[in-house]
Amino acid sequence: MSLWFLLALMTVGAIFAVLWPLSRRTDVKREGRESAVYQDQLAEIDRDIANGLIGETEGAAARVEISRRLLAAADAEEGSTVSSRLRLRRAVAMVALIGVPVLAGALYLHLGSPALPDFPLTSRARAPVPGQSLDQLVAQVQTHLEKNPTDGRGWSVLAPVLGRLGRFDDAAQAFRNAIRYDGDNAARRAGLGEALAGAANGVVTAEAKAEFERAVALDADEPKARYFLGVAAEQDGRPKEAAALWQDMLSKAPPDAPWRPVLEAALARVGAAVPAPSDSASAKIPALSNDTIASVQGMSEGDRGAMIRGMVDRLAARLKQNGDDVEGWLRLARAYMVLKEPDNARAARDDARRALAANEDGLRKLNEGLKALGIDG
Secondary structure (H helix, E strand, O other): OOHHHHHHHHHHHHHHHHHHHHHOOOOOOOOOHHHHHHHHHHHHHHHHHHHOOOOHHHHHHHHHHHHHHHHHHHHHHHHHHHHHHHHHHHHHHHHHHHHHHHHHHHHHHHHOOOOOOOOOHHHHHHOOOOOOOHHHHHHHHHHHHHHOOOOHHHHHHHHHHHHHOOOHHHHHHHHHHHHHHHOOOHHHHHHHHHHHHHHOOOOOOHHHHHHHHHHHHHOOOOHHHHHHHHHHHHHOOOHHHHHHHHHHHHHHOOOOOOOHHHHHHHHHHHOOOOOOOOHHHHOOOOOOOHHHHHHHOOOOHHHHHHHHHHHHHHHHHHHHHOOOOHHHHHHHHHHHHHOOOHHHHHHHHHHHHHHOOOOHHHHHHHHHHHHHHOOOO
């Protein structure tokens, strides 16, 4: 049953409730002034006959005449009353039939939302509100997970978001739940280790290191876990071991690996050389020279970050001059994602699509790479 049919049925019921009393006949005794006079005259004739003031014959004739006048007066008064009552009923019926629906419709058009589409309650509970902050969205997901604590997929989605918000303790617990309910894998173990290190202000604790080692055991090439194992070696006073691990990662890394700038900065931090890229990537990847490495050994963390930013900016500038480099565009987009700059990543995506619009094969490779990055919208 549609909503409009239900509303129409309710309207008909309301109108019927108003008209029903008006359709019933009511016998109300009314006495008009003229008919009352004739009735008094009849009673007076009866008294005169009883007292012998007039004869029976004269009284009967007078009674007949007065009765005729009484009937005529009563008919006139009844016709007037019925006509008046009929007009009243018609007026009330017109108001009920036309006025009530028109008034109700006008009020609904003014106060209601007739153009609003159907919005089920389940959708209302899940749909995000425009302008809702990330913290509010996270709270909404957490509320869902409180009611559905075994939703492993939900924990897997929530955990990295909590880490980006700096809520490392909550992120660690979310990663543990994701592992428990959605399965164990290298990425989740590495995420758990990163959350534990973040909760310790960047120190790779024994617990965090154990998680990174579990991740590498599941996937020997898991980049996050291997990078943090190098950080653990550096923090333990073994910079050569850290450098060897990072250099091995760079030598095996694909040309568009988004964490290349991070590893190069880490090698510069421990004073190690950056391995030369392969011939196919040498023209695309800006490597750090020995002079640059020497110059950044005494840099602060802020200065090193500025150096990484400069590398990314130079890559972006080169791509504006030569936009045919598909791998370069993907590397730039990934670098922005690593730097937690999704808006710049999307801007790079749009620039790349415009630059490669005439290159069908290049555009296809670009879109495949963007899809893998999760920024293909």
